Amino acid sequence: MGSRLTEEQTAFAAAVRDFAKRECGTREQRDALTDGGREAHSPELYRRLADLGWLGVCLPEEYGGSGGGTADACLFLEETSYGMVPCGGFVTTVITAKAYERFGSERQRREVLSGVARGDVLAVAMSEPGAGSDVGALRCRARQERDGTWVIDGQKTWISNAHCAESILLVARTGQDKHGGLTMFHLPAGTPGVEIRGIETMRGREVNDVHLTDVRLPADSVVGEVDGGWKQLMAGLNHERLFLAANMLGLARRAFDDAVAYVREREQFGRPVGSFQALRHRVADLATEIECTRLLVREVALDCDAYPEKLFPREASMAKLKATELAKRVTLEGMQMMGGYGYTTEFDMERHLRAAVVSTVYGGTSEIQRDVIGKTFGL
Numbered sequence: 116m117g118s119r120l121t122e123e124q125t126a127f128a129a130a131v132r133d134f135a136k137r138e139c140g141t142r143e144q145r146d147a148l149t150d151g152g153r154e155a156h157s158p159e160l161y162r163r164l165a166d167l168g169w170l171g172v173c174l175p176e177e178y179g180g181s182g183g184g185t186a187d188a189c190l191f192l193e194e195t196s197y198g199m200v201p202c203g204g205f206v207t208t209v210i211t212a213k214a215y216e217r218f219g220s221e222r223q224r225r226e227v228l229s230g231v232a233r234g235d236v237l238a239v240a241m242s243e244p245g246a247g248s249d250v251g252a253l254r255c256r257a258r259q260e261r262d263g264t265w266v267i268d269g270q271k272t273w274i275s276n277a278h279c280a281e282s283i284l285l286v287a288r289t290g291q292d293k294h295g296g297l298t299m300f301h302l303p304a305g306t307p308g309v310e311i312r313g314i315e316t317m318r319g320r321e322v323n324d325v326h327l328t329d330v331r332l333p334a335d336s337v338v339g340e341v342d343g344g345w346k347q348l349m350a351g352l353n354h355e356r357l358f359l360a361a362n363m364l365g366l367a368r369r370a371f372d373d374a375v376a377y378v379r380e381r382e383q384f385g386r387p388v389g390s391f392q393a394l395r396h397r398v399a400d401l402a403t404e405i406e407c408t409r410l411l412v413r414e415v416a417l418d419c420d421a422y423p424e425k426l427f428p429r430e431a432s433m434a435k436l437k438a439t440e441l442a443k444r445v446t447l448e449g450m451q452m453m454g455g456y457g458y459t460t461e462f463d464m465e466r467h468l469r470a471a472v473v474s475t476v477y478g479g480t481s482e483i484q485r486d487v488i489g490k491t492f493g494l
Contacts, residue, residue: 120190124186124187124190127187127190127191128190128194131169131191131194131195131198131200132194132197132198134163134164134167134198134200135194135195135197135198135199135200136198138160138163138200139160139198139199139200139201140198142463145199145201148160148201149201149319150319152319152466153319153320154201154319154320155201155203155204155318155319155320155321156201156202156203156204156236156276156279157201157202158234158279160200160201160202161202161204161205161234161236162234164200164202164205164234165232165233165234168181168232169191170205170208170231170232170233170234171228171231171232172187172188172191172209173185173187173188173209173213174212174216174228174231174232175216175228178224178225178228178229178231178232179228179229179232179233180228180232184416184419184420185354185357185416185419185420186413186416186417186419186420188209188358188361188416189357189358189360189361189412189413189416190361191205192205192206192209192358192361192362192365193361193362193364193365193368193412194365195365196361196362196363196364196365196366196369197365197366197368197369198365198369199369199463203275203276203321204236204276204279204280205236206275206358206359206362207236207237207238207239207275207276207280208231208235208236208237208276209231209354209358210239210351210354210355210358211237211238211239211284212227212228212231212237213351213354214239214284214299214338214339214347214351215227215228215237215284215301215338216228217347217350217351218299218338218339218340218347219301219338219339220335220338222335223301223338227282227301230281230282235280235281235282236276236279236280236281237276237280237281237282237283237284238274238275238276238277238280238282238283238284239274239283239284239285239286240271240274240277240283240284240285240286240302240325241253241271241286241348242271242272242273242274243255243269243270243271243272244270244272247273248479248480248483250286250297250345250348251293251294251297251345252293253286253287253288253297254269254288255267255268255269255270255271255285255286255287255288255327256268256269256287256288256289257287257288257289257298257300258289259289259334263333263334264331264332264333264334265300265331265332265333265334265336265337266329266330266331267285267287267300267308267327267330267331267332268327268328268329268330269287269327270324270325270326270327271285271324271325271327272314272322272323272324272325273314273322273323273477274311274322274323274324274325275321275322275323275477276321277311277322277323277325278311278313278320278323280304281303281304282301282302282303282304283302283304283325284299284300284301284302284338285299285300285301285302285327286298286299286300286344286348287300289341289342289344290342292342294345295342295345296342297342297343297344297345297348298337298339298340298341298342298343298344299337299338299339299344299347299348300332300336300337300338301332301336301337301338302330302332302336306330306332307330307331308327308328308329308330308331309325309326309327309330310325310326310328311323311324311325311326312324312325312326316473317469317473318469318470318473349426350426352426352428352431352479353419353426353427353428353431354419355478355479356431356432356434356435356478356479356484357412357415357416357419357431357434357435359435359438359439359474359477359478360408360412360415360431360434360435360437360438360439361412361416361438362474363438363439363441363442363471363474364405364408364409364412364438364441364442366442366446366467366470366471366474367405367408367438367441367442367445367446367471368405368409369463369467370442370445370446370449370464370467370468370471371398371401371402371405371445371449373449373462373463373464373467374398374445374448374449374452374453374457374464375389375398377452377453377456377457377462378394378398378452378453381453381456388452394452397448397452398452401444401445401448404441404444404445405441405445407437408434408437408438408441411433411434411437411438412434412438415427415430415431415433415434418430419431428487428491429487429488429491432479432484432485432487432488433484433488435478435479435484436481436484436485436488439471439474439475439481440475440481442470442471442474443471443472443474443475445467445471446464446467446468446470446471446472447468449464449467449468450464450465450468
């Protein structure tokens with residue numbers, strides 16, 4: 116298979132592109148679905164994706180999924196991003212679902228994963244005001260009472276899609292050891308003591324503060340093992356970084372195509388501006404970088420499917436670093452090539468840019484990815 120798509124994947128990608136063009140192919144359609152671009156996720160459109168069976172693209176068939184793999188999920192993320200489908204909740208959902216699939220109890224898997232296939236959104240709450248890249252510095256505390264009930268107090272921040280999630284995978288401190296004292300919990304939406312406050316950003320509302328005050332969860336809310344959260348988090352980094360990379364690859368492709376379409380039509384000095392060597396060479400360089408990134412993302416996805424128990428810290432971090440930095444570069448250069456029009460809201464390039472710049476921060480900054488890659492060489 117290499118980096119090429121199977122016949123089924125080719126047909127799947129074409130179906131997603133057709134859906135995007137039909138349902139949200141115009142600015143007017145997207146604005147109607149997203150409150151003028153303020154929301155990254157449209158519950159209405161998300162239900163239609165669920166009805167088509169696409170949200171379970173990499174879930175086991177026994178939970179309503181299609182039984183596909185990581186490569187299929189990456190393809191879906193790439194194509195929905197390219198098509199500007201407002202389904203921002205899927206990114207955190209597919210990342211979180213992998214944790215439930217791998218470490219959840221049978222009851223948790225049946226409840227959560229079946230819900231994902233039907234259109235439920237999931238979120239993961241890990242970062243805190245004083246703990247971002249340094250996950251071991253988490254202070255949100257969970258203590259267990261004599262009857263087995265867990266009581267949780269603390270604050271989480273920058274939690275994507277918490278405001279529209281049916282449940283949150285919460286990481287809290289249950290022991291003193293920096294890394295060995297973390298535990299994952301299943302936190303259903305509407306649990307008493309949970310307050311979600313949106314954080315306004317340059318892209319509207321995507322992230323939230325989550326305050327937990329005397330939150331009580333039953334003993335069987337633990338996902339995986341008590342004090343085993345760190346190892347479980349590390350086991351999921353392959354998928355998290357790869358899914359984010361696929362998402363930004365799709366954005367980079369879309370921004371590139373929008374820029375090329377513009378410079379083909381825009382004329383100055385009696386000819387299209389794209390015919391000038393300065394822009395023609397810029398287009399050539401970006402096209403080459405996009406193709407290299409596509410090959411990297413797909414090859415790592417295939418490796419994850421072929422060796423599901425193996426960690427790929429170097430390769431997954433390379434994919435995330437390359438794709439997010441590329442998306443930022445393409446959108447910045449796309450705006451430069453479009454001149455003043457790239458800066459206006461009449462065109463999509465400014466939206467592409469706002470989506471791309473933060474991608475080098477969330478899910479592990481570019482600096483963290485470089486550090487991980489460097490350490491794999493014994494440095």
